[in-house]
Amino acid sequence: MTAQYVVDGLALGAVYALLALSYSLIFGVIRIVNFAQGELITLGCMGALAGWSLSAGMPTPLRVGLMVLGAIAVSCAGGLAMEHFLFRPLLKRSSPTLLGLIASLGASIFLQNVLRLSISSSDIVFPRLVPVDPLGVFGLQIAPVQFVLLATTAVLATMTVLFVERTRLGLTIIAVRDNRELAEANGIAVATVLRGVFIASSLLAAAAGVMMGLYYGVARYDMGFLPGIKGFTACILGGLGNVRGAAVAGILLGLAESLGTAYISSAYKDGYAFVLLIAVLLLRPHGLFGDGDAR
Amino acid sequence: MLRVQNLRTGYGNLEVLRNVSLHVDAGEIVVLIGANGAGKSTLMNTIAGLLRPREGKVLFLGEPIQSRRASEIVSRGISLVPEGRQLFAPLTVLENLTLGAYSLPRKQRTLAVQGKLEEIWGLFPILYERRRQPAGTLSGGEQQMLAVGRALMSRPKLLLLDEPSMGLAPLVAKEIFLAIRRLRENGTTILLVEQNARAALAIATRGYVLEVGMIVAEGKSEELSSSKEIVRAYLGKDYKEVWE
Numbered sequence: 184m185t186a187q188y189v190v191d192g193l194a195l196g197a198v199y200a201l202l203a204l205s206y207s208l209i210f211g212v213i214r215i216v217n218f219a220q221g222e223l224i225t226l227g228c229m230g231a232l233a234g235w236s237l238s239a240g241m242p243t244p245l246r247v248g249l250m251v252l253g254a255i256a257v258s259c260a261g262g263l264a265m266e267h268f269l270f271r272p273l274l275k276r277s278s279p280t281l282l283g284l285i286a287s288l289g290a291s292i293f294l295q296n297v298l299r300l301s302i303s304s305s306d307i308v309f310p311r312l313v314p315v316d317p318l319g320v321f322g323l324q325i326a327p328v329q330f331v332l333l334a335t336t337a338v339l340a341t342m343t344v345l346f347v348e349r350t351r352l353g354l355t356i357i358a359v360r361d362n363r364e365l366a367e368a369n370g371i372a373v374a375t376v377l378r379g380v381f382i383a384s385s386l387l388a389a390a391a392g393v394m395m396g397l398y399y400g401v402a403r404y405d406m407g408f409l410p411g412i413k414g415f416t417a418c419i420l421g422g423l424g425n426v427r428g429a430a431v432a433g434i435l436l437g438l439a440e441s442l443g444t445a446y447i448s449s450a451y452k453d454g455y456a457f458v459l460l461i462a463v464l465l466l467r468p469h470g471l472f473g474d475g476d477a478r
Numbered sequence: 479m480l481r482v483q484n485l486r487t488g489y490g491n492l493e494v495l496r497n498v499s500l501h502v503d504a505g506e507i508v509v510l511i512g513a514n515g516a517g518k519s520t521l522m523n524t525i526a527g528l529l530r531p532r533e534g535k536v537l538f539l540g541e542p543i544q545s546r547r548a549s550e551i552v553s554r555g556i557s558l559v560p561e562g563r564q565l566f567a568p569l570t571v572l573e574n575l576t577l578g579a580y581s582l583p584r585k586q587r588t589l590a591v592q593g594k595l596e597e598i599w600g601l602f603p604i605l606y607e608r609r610r611q612p613a614g615t616l617s618g619g620e621q622q623m624l625a626v627g628r629a630l631m632s633r634p635k636l637l638l639l640d641e642p643s644m645g646l647a648p649l650v651a652k653e654i655f656l657a658i659r660r661l662r663e664n665g666t667t668i669l670l671v672e673q674n675a676r677a678a679l680a681i682a683t684r685g686y687v688l689e690v691g692m693i694v695a696e697g698k699s700e701e702l703s704s705s706k707e708i709v710r711a712y713l714g715k716d717y718k719e720v721w722e
């Protein structure tokens with residue numbers, strides 16, 4: 184049955200991979216742990232729900248389009264607001280790392296409560312647009328939604344890596360990440376790059392939010408918190424700021440969680456990620472694929 | 479070309495530049511010498527727009543630029559090589575240079591990059607051999623060459639060089655000084671900060687001496703090199719003389 188758990192782990196890992204990428208983009212540039220990153224997932228999912236319910240009665244393809252649009256709009260608005268009100272002022276301070284940690288934790292709790300009070304404190308049904316009933320494929324039970332998850336992640340992860348490593352804007356991201364002062368002296372508008380990074384990161388979080396909605400069939404005000412932390416874990420595992428590493432580590436994390444739950448105990452479901460993290464950091468302090476200043 | 483008037487810059491409560499005025503004419507190499515902590519880098523960074531002055535003006539080609547953003551100052555034609563061989567370590571030599579042209583208008587860029595690259599390969603042939611190598615893996619001298627090359631990519635009218643020979647072996651430093659002289663022959667105006675005052679005065683047209691945030695002496699290179707006080711404070715004796 185191991186193969187079955189591997190398939191389930193891959194699907195879970197796909198969500199983590201999206202999150203890890205989303206984290207990696209921002210963390211790479213601002214070097215601040217953003218605890219509110221998970222809330223961008225929630226915002227994306229809620230935005231998708233809003234797009235869906237506001238378009239009730241319209242043809243389905245249109246509704247799906249509005250759903251995607253809603254996810255993108257709400258998540259990006261959240262990301263840009265974080266950049267503007269939280270991180271930009273912090274980056275001008277003398278110890279942004281610690282301040283950012285605390286401030287973003289505050290922002291996370293604040294956003295969760297705003298969502299809880301303004302929308303709902305319990306589960307909201309997310310439309311099952313992709314069938315979740317498993318089909319037998321080569322003796323494995325694979326749900327179409329798992330295919331969608333893996334395919335979406337594969338496409339988005341490839342696009343992110345190409346974007347960072349092959350485009351001009353991507354080069355400026357690496358430049359700002361490596362040496363902000365020089366980037367500025369070089370004529371790169373650092374503020375614009377930061378905004379671009381937050382938008383890209385919010386897009387990935389929005390995708391993760393929609394995928395989670397499709398997979399679990401529900402949305403909740405705090406749905407992003409734990410996955411957000413796991414995304415951060417994967418981002419560290421992969422080597423901070425290393426986009427390729429982050430994607431692979433996300434998948435590994437999903438596998439660890441699925442196999443750990445199956446063969447050890449489901450009681451520690453949320454703990455396997457951190458065991459893996461500690462093990463890797465002991466053996467390879469810069470992460471699985473990091474070498475300190477990797478791309 | 480560049481005129482700095484009554485400039486004051488500081489950090490927090492610390493006043494670093496206290497009323498600095500100087501000018502650089504087109505075609506000159508002007509050297510700025512001064513002890514550690516005199517405020518030379520602060521001055522360079524203020525001209526480049528990385529620091530905001532509290533008072534005073536920076537005029538470039540007759541226009542005030544002291545409140546402009548660094549990215550705009552680069553587009554206007556001032557390029558800074560910051561202190562300490564700064565480059566983008568994970569990017570290759572070629573990528574570092576390409577990024578140097580970031581501020582050029584889109585239409586001119588491709589052609590300009592090609593032309594400038596040729597010029598830089600001519601100036602520092604070793605960089606051509608290393609072009610696909612991450613900048614972080616270069617030797618100190620090569621890194622400084624790359625730092626200068628990066629700054630040249632934006633086609634500056636005025637190049638600000640902050641201690642380009644710092645920490646380099648004498649032969650490598652000499653190579654950098656030769657390159658600076660060739661840049662000037664090709665029409666680039668240069669403001670140069672140097673601890674290595676003797677070598678700097680040898681290639682400069684004029685010089686200024688900065689002491690605790692104030693200009694205390696200025697003049698033609700030959701005048702400065704022969705002034706007793708400056709010889710004592712900044713030129714010292716050659717190591718050779720000391721050792722013998």
Ligand SMILES: Nc1ncnc2c1ncn2[C@@H]1O[C@H](COP(=O)(O)OP(=O)(O)OP(=O)(O)O)[C@@H](O)[C@H]1O
Pocket residue numbers: 489492494512513514515516517518519520521561
């Ligand atoms: N970012 C900063 N924050 C606070 N003080 C600073 C900062 N940068 C420089 N200083 C202070 O300003 C003064 C001038 O520094 P600056 O770097 O301009 O000197 P310098 O002439 O370039 O010295 P060096 O020859 O060592 O490069 C020093 O006293 C330094 O401690």
Ligand SMILES: [Mg+2]
Pocket residue numbers: 518519520561640
């Ligand atoms: Mg200095």
